[in-house]
Amino acid sequence: MFGFGTMIEKLKHDPKTIVFTEGTDPRILEASGRLLAGTWLTPILVGEEDEVKRAAEEAGFNIRGARIISPKTYERMDEMVDKMVELRKGKMTPEQCREMLQKPNYFGTMLVVMKEADCLLGGATYSTADTVRPALQLIKTKPGNKIVSSCFILVRDHATGDREVLAMGDCAINIAPTEDELVEIAVETTECARHFGVDPKVAFLSYSTKGSGKGDDVEKMRNACEKAKAILAGVPVDGEMQFDAAVNPTVGQLKFPGSPVAGYANTFIFPDINAGNIGYKIAQRLGGFDAYGPILLGLNAPVNDLSRGCNALEVYSMAIITAALS
Numbered sequence: 001m002f003g004f005g006t007m008i009e010k011l012k013h014d015p016k017t018i019v020f021t022e023g024t025d026p027r028i029l030e031a032s033g034r035l036l037a038g039t040w041l042t043p044i045l046v047g048e049e050d051e052v053k054r055a056a057e058e059a060g061f062n063i064r065g066a067r068i069i070s071p072k073t074y075e076r077m078d079e080m081v082d083k084m085v086e087l088r089k090g091k092m093t094p095e096q097c098r099e100m101l102q103k104p105n106y107f108g109t110m111l112v113v114m115k116e117a118d119c120l121l122g123g124a125t126y127s128t129a130d131t132v133r134p135a136l137q138l139i140k141t142k143p144g145n146k147i148v149s150s151c152f153i154l155v156r157d158h159a160t161g162d163r164e165v166l167a168m169g170d171c172a173i174n175i176a177p178t179e180d181e182l183v184e185i186a187v188e189t190t191e192c193a194r195h196f197g198v199d200p201k202v203a204f205l206s207y208s209t210k211g212s213g214k215g216d217d218v219e220k221m222r223n224a225c226e227k228a229k230a231i232l233a234g235v236p237v238d239g240e241m242q243f244d245a246a247v248n249p250t251v252g253q254l255k256f257p258g259s260p261v262a263g264y265a266n267t268f269i270f271p272d273i274n275a276g277n278i279g280y281k282i283a284q285r286l287g288g289f290d291a292y293g294p295i296l297l298g299l300n301a302p303v304n305d306l307s308r309g310c311n312a313l314e315v316y317s318m319a320i321i322t323a324a325l326s
Contacts, residue, residue, distance in 0.1 A: 004317065006197075007324035011040040016323040020315075021108035021122035023047030023068065024055040028124060030312035031319060033061040041323050044069055044117050046104040069116075071107045080110050087113070087138050109134040112301050118326040119302035121319055124310060128172060131305040132296065145298040149173050149185040150305075152280045152293035153196050153321075166283070167193035167200070167267045171276035172294035172305070182224035186269045187231055188297035193267045195325060202232065203246040203265035204239025205275065209255040212242075221271055228269075236260040239269070243279075292321060302326045 018035075020028045023045030032043040033056075044067045045052050056063045074080065077098070084097040084106075092100070100106045105126065111117045123131045132148055141148060151169035158164065169189035174181060182204070190200045204225040208218040218240055225239035238261035245255040245262050252263025270276035284291040296304055304322045306315060 004320055007320050008038070008040060010324055011320070012038075015040045015042070016118040016326055017042045017044055017067075017116070018319055018323050019044045019046065019108040019111050019117040019120040019122075020319075021046050021104040021120065022124045023052045023104075025124050026055070026059045026061075027310060027312045027315050029056045029059055029061045029063060031315035032063050032066050034312075034316050035319060036063060036065045041319060042067065043319075044108075044111065046070070046108050046111075048072070069111065071102045071104070074107075076114065077101070080107075080114060083113060084110060084138065087140075105130050106134045106138075109138050109303070112303070113138055119304075119322045121304050121306060121315070121322050123305040123308065124315065125308060127308075128294070128305045131303065132173065135296070135299055135303040139300050139303060141298050142300055145184060145188075147174060147177075147181055147184055148296055148298045149177075149181075149188055150294035150296050151189040151192050152291050153192070153295065154280065154283050154287075154289040154291055156287065156289045164289075165193075165196055165198050165266070166289070167196070167198055168276060168280045168283075169267075169269060169297070170273065171270065171280045172273070173296070175273045177272065179220055179224040179227065182220070182269060182271075183227045183231065184298070186224070186228040186237070189269065190232060190235060190267055192295060192297055192325075198266055200235055200267040201261045201265050202228070202235060202237040202267045202269060203241055203261050204228070204237075204269045205243055205246060205279075206240035206271060207242065209241045209245045209262075212255070217271055221269075224269075236264075238262060241265075243268075292317060295321065295325070 049068045052068045149170040150172040154166040156164045170185045193200045204221045206221045221240035229237045238259045245252045246265040249263030256262035283289045302322045302325045
C-alpha cells in the first residue's frame with residue numbers, strides 16, 4: 001500500500017541524490033533542510049554558493065550537508081559541454097551548449113546525465129515545458145518509448161483507516177494523444193500505479209460506455225483500449241467507459257455487464273489533457289484526495305515537475321517520490 005514511509009525505507013537501503021534547479025527558492029530550501037535531517041536523500045542545489053547560503057540564512061533553514069553547484073564554477077563544464085554536443089547530435093555548437101548550460105534547468109538535467117545526481121525536481125518558478133524540454137533533449141525517452149507522458153497519484157484516507165489510491169494519466173503533458181500514444185500512456189501509468197501499491201484495473205474513459213455514444217473520440221478510446229489489452233497481458237483493462245461506469249459497481253455492471261474493470265477501476269486513462277487536468281483537480285478539490293504529480297513517465301531517468309503554486313511540503317513529498325522511482 002502507498003505510503004511515504006515505505007518509500008523512505010527503500011531510500012534508506014539505497015540512498016539517492018536529487019537536483020533542485022531553483023536553489024534559492026525558499027520552498028526548495030525548506031524542503032532541502034527537512035530532507036537533510038535524514039541521510040537517505042541528498043539535495044544538490046543549483047545556484048551561486050553565496051546566494052544560496054544567504055537565501056537559506058535569511059529564511060531560517062539549515063541546509064548544511066547539501067551540495068551547491070554553480071554552472072559558473074562547475075569543474076567538469078568542458079566535459080559537460082562535450083557530452084551535450086554529442087547528445088544534441090549536431091543541432092547545437094559547443095558555444096551554444098555552453099551558453100545553454102548557464103540555465104539551471106539545462107545544467108541540472110546534465111548533472112543527471114553526468115551521473116552527479118540520480119534524479120531531478122524542478123518547475124517551482126518555471127513552466128512544465130521548461131522542465132520537460134531539456135529532459136527530452138538530453139535524458140531522452142526509454143528504449144521503445146516515443147513520448148513523455150505523466151500521471152497523478154491521488155490518495156485519500158478514510159475514517160475506517162483504509163487508504164484509497166488512484167492513478168490518472170495523462171493530465172499534464174500530451175494535449176491530444178493519438179491511439180498509439182494513449183496505449184503508451186496506459187502502459188506507463190499502469191507501471192507507475194504499481195510503484196504506489198496499486199493493483200491496476202485500467203479504465204479507458206469516454207463520454208460513451210461500450211458503444212452508447214458515437215464519434216471519432218469514442219472510436220479512439222475503444223481502439224486504444226483494445227491495443228492496450230494486447231500489451232498489458234494479465235492486467236484488467238476495459239473501455240471505452242464513462243466515469244460513473246468505471247467507479248460505481250452497480251452502474252458499471254449495468255452499463256458494461258461482465259467487465260472486470262467496470263465499477264472497480266483505480267487507474268484511469270483520459271482521452272486528452274482537458275479531461276485529465278479537469279478530472280484530477282475535481283478529485284483533489286471536491287473529493288478530498290491529495291494529488292501527487294505530475295509524475296513524468298517514459299524518460300531514461302526520473303525527472304519531475306512542480307506546480308508553481310507548490311508549497312514546501314509538496315516539494316518534500318515530490319522529492320521522495322522522484323528519488324524512490326530512480
